[in-house]
Amino acid sequence: VPVLMKEHHVPAVSIALVKERKVAWTRAWGVADARTGAPATAATLFEVASMTKPAFAYLALKLAAEGRLDLDRPLAEIVDLPSVPGPPELSRITPRRVLSHTSGLPNWRPGGEERDGPLPVLFEPGSRFGYSGEAFFLLQRVVERVTGAPLEEHAKGALFAPLGLERASFAWAPELDAALATGHDEEGKAKARARYRPANAAYTLVTTAPDYARFLTALLDPEAFGEGALPRAGVEAMLRH
Numbered sequence: 001v002p003v004l005m006k007e008h009h010v011p012a013v014s015i016a017l018v019k020e021r022k023v024a025w026t027r028a029w030g031v032a033d034a035r036t037g038a039p040a041t042a043a044t045l046f047e048v049a050s051m052t053k054p055a056f057a058y059l060a061l062k063l064a065a066e067g068r069l070d071l072d073r074p075l076a077e078i079v080d081l082p083s084v085p086g087p088p089e090l091s092r093i094t095p096r097r098v099l100s101h102t103s104g105l106p107n108w109r110p111g112g113e114e115r116d117g118p119l120p121v122l123f124e125p126g127s128r129f130g131y132s133g134e135a136f137f138l139l140q141r142v143v144e145r146v147t148g149a150p151l152e153e154h155a156k157g158a159l160f161a162p163l164g165l166e167r168a169s170f171a172w173a174p175e176l177d178a179a180l181a182t183g184h185d186e187e188g189k190a191k192a193r194a195r196y197r198p199a200n201a202a203y204t205l206v207t208t209a210p211d212y213a214r215f216l217t218a219l220l221d222p223e224a225f226g227e228g229a230l231p232r233a234g235v236e237a238m239l240r241h
Helices: 003-009 048-063 088-092 095-099 132-149 151-163 174-179 209-220 222-228 232-239
Strands: 014-021 023-029
Touching: 003 023, 014 209, 014 232, 023 209, 048 095, 048 132, 048 151, 048 209, 048 232, 095 132, 132 151, 151 209, 151 222, 209 222, 209 232
Parallel strands: none
Antiparallel strands: 014 023
């Protein structure tokens, strides 16, 4: 690993190995910030980017298992969709279509996410696959309406605590900075930190490699986490093609 890190100018790597449905081994190399030389450890927080989506999907399916979220009810019946008039297909987007990336929405609308600009629908919802972070952000608004809490607050009680994810957060907070790895460019030079706040269900999760691996073990063996975990039927729905 250190040889590859040097070859590709990667300052830090953290690895967690899952074996027999458990986190069996973890190791970190390098520095979490090339400017300060702070060492990377198994407790170093990394931005997991679009691997945020499976964690959010877990929360949505848990709400569905509890009967609080209807996977086939249009989002537009629960929250107001973008205020700029959009195509009628927007009213046919459901949580199931969001979670399976068949919503018809683009990854992000022109001009960037979370803007109040026109939100195009690229194809009939449910007709085919089309990766979309924008759709996940809309479903986040639905989840927040259903739970009556911001995503980060709901996740603490429904995901982080039940699975023992002690170092995970959907939103940046000052107390995370000391443990957070800095992003680096292709030459290994430090970049400015994003510090995402508020949370976005598509990409803002920060966590450690061991904690993300522990989340994956909850999909492999949900019974090991008791009643607080997503039931087996929900896991099977999550893994369905």
